[in-house]
Amino acid sequence: MLTDIEVKAAQGSTKPQKLFDSNGLYLLVTVGTDGLTRKKWRFRFKFHKKEKLLALGVYPAVTLAEARRRRDKARTLLAEGIDPTAERRSSKRESSLRLANTFVGLANDWFETKQAGWSPRYAADTRKFLDRELVSEFGAVPVSDIAPRDLLTVIRKIEGRDAPAVAEKVLNIGGQIFRHGVRTGLMSSDPSRDLRGALKSRQVRHHARLTEAELPEFLKRLDGFSGAPVTKMAMQLLLLTAVRTQELRFAEWSEIDFDARIWRIPAHRMKSRKEHLVPLSSQAVSALKSLQSISGRRRYIFPNEHHPGSKAMSENTVLFALYRLGYRSRLTGHGFRSMFSTILHESGQFESRAIELQLAHSDKDKIRSIYNGALYMAERTKIMAWWADFLDSCRQLKGPDESAVREYRLTYWQPSPVFSTVSPPPTMP
Secondary structure (H helix, E strand, O other): OOOHHHHHHOOOOOOOEEEEOOOOEEEEEEEOOOOOEEEEEEEEEEEOOEEEEEEEEEEOOOOHHHHHHHHHHHHHHHHOOOOHHHHHHHHHHHHHHHHHOEHHHHHHHHHHHHHOOOOHHHHHHHHHHHHHHHHHHHOOOEHHHOOHHHHHHHHHHHHHOOOHHHHHHHHHHHHHHHHHHHHOOOOOOOHHHHHOOOOOOOOOOOOOOOOHHHHHHHHHHHHOOOOOHHHHHHHHHHHHHOOOHHHHHOOEHHHEEOOOOEEEEOHHHOOOOOOEEEEOOHHHHHHHHHHHHHHOOOOEOOEOOOOOOOOEOOOOHHHHHHHHOOOOOOOOOOHHHHHHHHHHHHHOOOOHHHHHHHOOOOOOOHHHHHHHHHHOHHHHHHHHHHHHHHHHHHOOOOOOOHHHHHHHHHHHOOOOOOOOOOOOOOOOO
16 A cells, blocks of 8 residues: 555656555556656546546645545445446536536626627626626526526625726626526526616716816926826827827827828727727827837837837826826826817817717717718818817917917917818917
8 A cells, every 4th residue: 555655755757657555546657748747546447347447636636545535435336336437427517517507607608608709808807897796796606596686786786886887887797698598598587687777877977177278288288298208199199189098008000001191990999899090180190200219110109118019008107197297186088088079069160970970989870970980081180180280279378267268269260161280370469
């Protein structure tokens, strides 16, 4: 019989070795291609006069004492006329069925079914919410035992953290999983169906943004920003393009067409999952060309400070830069878009639909959205030129009150009927 010391000291050689214990139990010692010794427990037995082997685990995870216990369990089955290998296969099948009937089993099956159609980032975000909010609560619970009140309890916990957007997302994910369970025959009904209208109403919180009167001072501070040049350019291009922060952070040089003066943001990076075109003003083109000397040989236009060759700019880079400029709680990256929308709509110079399309706000009428996408490109090009020149004009101002800025814009800032960039307005008196 083997001892613990012998098992621990066993070393492999050029050929596999069998160290026998008793009653068919032995330790198979081998050496892998990596030169490491591996030790596996095996039980040799006969069933209906045929010799068979049963794997009992790997040492040291399975100790000598545990290997003997597993061997004895197999010998008991043999005494009852049961093949231990067949019994193991049957147990595995039952275990798989039990897992499939649990929430985690159903959730994993749903996730694998849907994952191929998602972007890697969306899949990772969905998996994060799924594991953190739902699997942690329901895990091994049979799906047939989950009632609407159980799901509502989870939702209320999330709402109690003052995270209504997360609650809405989790309820949506849960509903998709349960409907998948109904389709695959594991559930008779979807418990999320009875929770329609159960989410607490949430107060709309607008992104912190600047008013027109605050623009001149902000632009002055931005021009004097002493941080990293790439960070400064990121803020400038957020202003000039009115894209979402995430769309800017992951921008790649391959998306920029300098000849056509267009930035093509691929569908997988857009919230709407549709390709988005950003006409580039002269100022935006100039900013991008200045960046080429810094990151032109990289994949990302705005590379990560610590991993420039493989990662994009950190999600908090712009926000922290705004803090340094003195705009904590007064402005966010998304606030640039709000400011763009407000000023452009108030100008009365452009079609509202063209402004919304430039902000990549989806049109629920899909046929109309395709038509509008082509119809408004010329208008959107004018919008981006108007906006860039308007920002330049604000740099000339010395920070008058808001009414004076608005009067200045409405009085002097009239675009030509046809233009690539508008003519500079007269200096404000």
